[in-house]
Amino acid sequence: MPLSKDQIVPALVQLLGETGVVSEVGDMAGYVSEPRHRFHKQAQAVALPRTVAEVQAVMEWANEVGVHIIPQAGNTGLVGGQVPLFEDEVILSISRLKGVRNVDAAAGHMTLDAGTTLQEAHDIAEDAGMMFPLYIASQGSARIGGVLGSNAGGVQVLSYGNARELCLGVEAVMADGSIYKGLNALRKDNTGYDLKDLLVGSEGTLGIITAATLKLFPKPDAHETALLNVASPEAALELFAMMRARAGNTLTAFELMPRIGIDFQLKHGMMAQDPTAEMSDWYVLVEISVPKGGAAGGLSQAVESAFEAGLVSNGVIAETLSQREALWNAREQMSEVQSREGASIKHDVSVPVAAVPELIARGSEAAQKAVPGIRPVPFGHLGDGNIHFNFSQPEGADGMAFMDGADAVHDAVYAVVRDLGGSVSAEHGIGQLKTGLLKQVKDPVALKMMKAIKSALDPKGILNPGKVLG
């Protein structure tokens, strides 16, 4: 017999005090509603522990009485992993677990409480003269616990890796309230299974990350940034191989954009004029980070070679910081401008890097067959094989009706992704949005292993029920 709200709230108040619990429906709105307003379920309460000991107390109680707990960090996730599904859950927000446990610039790591926002983490690194190179659009709100729980990516994965690779160790409260003490700052540690990487990306289903040790990197001396005209995704891929061969891991961004995205930005007043001197079907934004003591000018030499090789027909290299910003805006506005253009159907997919051109060609064709007039707007991290494969509604179409037909577009695109050995969730995870899809596409042995691990670490199914595994 599950506990009622009348039993849950007083029990939480006893553990956390009056100010540690939110239970009025109106007050919970900011916790149960998520960025895209797709999921509309209520929670029993929101628990706001201030310390790891309080997180532990809540979990011991929840595991004892069988109350379901949803770990929530910045509430910026896009797949509903951090909001209710069954309405019997308590949201455990780690937003009050804020603080710096340790910063060691010389050794290249810092340890932060998991409620610290990503922007604050950037500032802490910056204050120490270093850099934490994980950049996502929601970094002002996203918190370290969620960034790790969802294994966030962003624009510099190419060179620095995703959240998993940027994390040396975590502390986590497990389903039964025990504390996994894995906060080490070691570059090498072969004493047993890789529990850190299991917790990172488990979307709050295996444990609640309460603190993390994160890698710090030296700040580059300068950035060299260019926006280049390329004829096709194939040419972009060839350019990528050339750039990477020249720049190695100083190549920190390689982003693809289609002409239609530039057209949208011009039309909706988000861009004053064409970014390069000639129009192009495709563009890439390339950035090289020049290390301290490294030679400047590497990008312009590389661009010259690419021009001579016929890979690039036109382009612009940023001469000033504001020019660099303008080029990045052209990339970063791609998502927002689509909402100004009407309804859009989105796919966060990845394929092996070499298969990106085929993904775009076949995926666009399949979607256009499913919905005549649909306008493909594929853009993103070509260097990671990770394309935000978005589709804007046909011009003049009804947005609602278009969205009602989204499943046919999803099916068309995911079929191509699967055929190319790709992933149906490159960055955003599974949450509650893609559990059905996961069952269809994932290797059945992998699913079985995941279920076995979930049962082993959370035998009562307390943490984030129904998420990831469905």
Place this chain on the structure above:
Amino acid sequence: MPLSKDQIVPALVQLLGETGVVSEVGDMAGYVSEPRHRFHKQAQAVALPRTVAEVQAVMEWANEVGVHIIPQAGNTGLVGGQVPLFEDEVILSISRLKGVRNVDAAAGHMTLDAGTTLQEAHDIAEDAGMMFPLYIASQGSARIGGVLGSNAGGVQVLSYGNARELCLGVEAVMADGSIYKGLNALRKDNTGYDLKDLLVGSEGTLGIITAATLKLFPKPDAHETALLNVASPEAALELFAMMRARAGNTLTAFELMPRIGIDFQLKHGMMAQDPTAEMSDWYVLVEISVPKGGAAGGLSQAVESAFEAGLVSNGVIAETLSQREALWNAREQMSEVQSREGASIKHDVSVPVAAVPELIARGSEAAQKAVPGIRPVPFGHLGDGNIHFNFSQPEGADGMAFMDGADAVHDAVYAVVRDLGGSVSAEHGIGQLKTGLLKQVKDPVALKMMKAIKSALDPKGILNPGKVLG
């Protein structure tokens, strides 16, 4: 009732044919004996499957009848993970699973069968104009399956990461014979738990890796290599921070060596003369990899700055490939020269990078207290916090008697390592050598999680019993 050898051998012959099974004690010698000759147990048989289907058949049978299986790759492990412990085991050697499934230089990855040696993997990468940057002393014999199973490290972890970070996906046969198909070449994939990283480093206790997709990197244009005199490990650490700030991830090696290691090499004729113009208590070997199109001379500028800052008192920058080789020999002979100097007690440990000087100071003092006259020879990957903390016997001492007192030295060193938040096995793993130590030092919640995962994925305890978890 466990099966007898008389039952096991015919069953294996039925699955693999006569040439797929080795069962005579003499013929098994190469499989049951390991590099350091510490472990001396026999096996029931050695199975030599040629295909993944044959691995699967052996595992289905073993899981059915309850025969213990030890996965073995190149048999180069140093902690006895790949050799018998109970004498009821069958060794399953993946040495015949050799081959290239795919190489895609442009996309930066290759997929190899797990029996391929690390040297062959280097050659395959090289033939494709790329580089697979994992270098260990045993690379001629070590095989990909073992490199991943033990999460091998080596000298370039600093820049490229260890085996785990160099692997994009694996295929593995699980304890029940099912095949985990995780061979993707994706840079980003957030569809569920990180099973790849769980299998990597699990030392054959969770599954048998049969193939892997590995990252390829552009070959650097050139290497700039120096051997530098530094006053102390503290000065070396300061130099490391400076070098890393200047060179970023083009700093591909930073290795510390004590004077005694140079003395040994001179004494035993492994080095003709002092490597630098003045003697020094400590040395570092620094290497920068210059990317294609990158500027040369970065190292000499950095060394000049370090000299001006008083961090470096003397040194030599390699002008030719043979000079570079000579500098690397000085580093790579450190281990071998110790065996020429008599008995030595070894520790493969890591601490947070900033704590390396304290580790060396306190660890040396503690060991000298335990065994007066003992000669500390700490060397290795300072940039990873990973020190091979070795101790040579007192001059003129009896080697056997010295080794009999090894436990006191281990206890002294590991106590310091633990106090500094370090790892008692940075590179080599746990195997059968360190299971007792693991129980003492590992976070009890982590141990409990590891046991739960082992039971979940191998409920009958078929794979590599007694290893890692004891």
